[in-house]
Amino acid sequence: MKKKLLIVIGLVILAVAARMLGNVPAIQDMLVERGTTAVARQSATPQSVSESLNVYVCGSASPLGMGRAQACIAILTPEHFYLIDSGAGSTDNINRLRLPTSRLQGLLLTHFHSDHIAEIYEVNLGSWVNGRPEPLKVYGPTGVEEIVEAVNAGYRLDRIYRVGHHGADLLAPETGVLQHRILNSGSTIEDGDLKITAYSAEHPPIEPAVGYRIEYRGRSVVVSGDSNVTDLTKQAVDGADLLLHDALSLPVVNTLATSFREAGLARQAKIITDVIDYHASTDTLVTLAQESNVGMVAYYHLVPVPPSAIVADMFLRGAPDNIVLTEDLMWFELPVGSRDIVVHEP
Numbered sequence: 001m002k003k004k005l006l007i008v009i010g011l012v013i014l015a016v017a018a019r020m021l022g023n024v025p026a027i028q029d030m031l032v033e034r035g036t037t038a039v040a041r042q043s044a045t046p047q048s049v050s051e052s053l054n055v056y057v058c059g060s061a062s063p064l065g066m067g068r069a070q071a072c073i074a075i076l077t078p079e080h081f082y083l084i085d086s087g088a089g090s091t092d093n094i095n096r097l098r099l100p101t102s103r104l105q106g107l108l109l110t111h112f113h114s115d116h117i118a119e120i121y122e123v124n125l126g127s128w129v130n131g132r133p134e135p136l137k138v139y140g141p142t143g144v145e146e147i148v149e150a151v152n153a154g155y156r157l158d159r160i161y162r163v164g165h166h167g168a169d170l171l172a173p174e175t176g177v178l179q180h181r182i183l184n185s186g187s188t189i190e191d192g193d194l195k196i197t198a199y200s201a202e203h204p205p206i207e208p209a210v211g212y213r214i215e216y217r218g219r220s221v222v223v224s225g226d227s228n229v230t231d232l233t234k235q236a237v238d239g240a241d242l243l244l245h246d247a248l249s250l251p252v253v254n255t256l257a258t259s260f261r262e263a264g265l266a267r268q269a270k271i272i273t274d275v276i277d278y279h280a281s282t283d284t285l286v287t288l289a290q291e292s293n294v295g296m297v298a299y300y301h302l303v304p305v306p307p308s309a310i311v312a313d314m315f316l317r318g319a320p321d322n323i324v325l326t327e328d329l330m331w332f333e334l335p336v337g338s339r340d341i342v343v344h345e346p
């Protein structure tokens, strides 16, 4: 007993001493110098990218919920880097994952709801500052031209300030201006071994909205954007290794709507009920996983974001083993020449 007491007293003394030392300027300077050296060395070391199709969850949230970034998926191979959507908070996750933004080639938008486009300019700015050599191309269905024109206009002064401050040699003015290309259903991007095909999503009344199928050296991933499960979804996932799909838990959403109604919050209850129309419910995704030959289904753009492990479990009710629930910073590795999917937890 006496020994335990002495240990506790010793630990308290150590904690107090560490706290006091932390207040000494010379010690603070030394610790910060060590930290900045580590950060600089890490930044100077390019992240190694395996001979795989790599898929990163940079945003797994829908507008219903807090604490996570909104829709954003990164597609990375040794030669390619594309983002699909750029919801609020996603740039922070791109940086945490240390994704090589200096070689970002394109941002693919699925549609123009705010939770998919909020950080277009942050993505543009981050990759521009990091030395992206070409203007960033923003792809998307008809309407993308209006979005890109508005972002370019809205941040014109920001670009002028930054070029004026850092100099045109460091920040070439022309590479800070976004370009656009319309990709409607059936349109493709062919980029070496990578092929991206847009397909129609069902997200009424948003029209057009698309999802994307990405193929790379025999591996494939489909990213839904916001959509119900339709025959076009079934066609898009045929033979695909991995499907990332928006997912709505009907039991959770219905309970939430009832609670709001009973609390007299009719507006909130109506909005939550409306959301059911245009997102795939988990039961339809379970059926898709069982009736298609897709290798793995990963739920993202979660409606709502699970606030607890119990709600997370509700998303996976009745789900077969090849369905997973994503969270921010999770990533999937699809090695070339294999059928494996390696799931990396955050």
Ligand SMILES: [Zn+2]
Pocket: 111, 113, 203, 206, 226
């Ligand atoms: Zn949407």
Ligand SMILES: [Zn+2]
Pocket: 062, 063, 071, 113, 115, 116, 226, 301
């Ligand atoms: Zn959305």
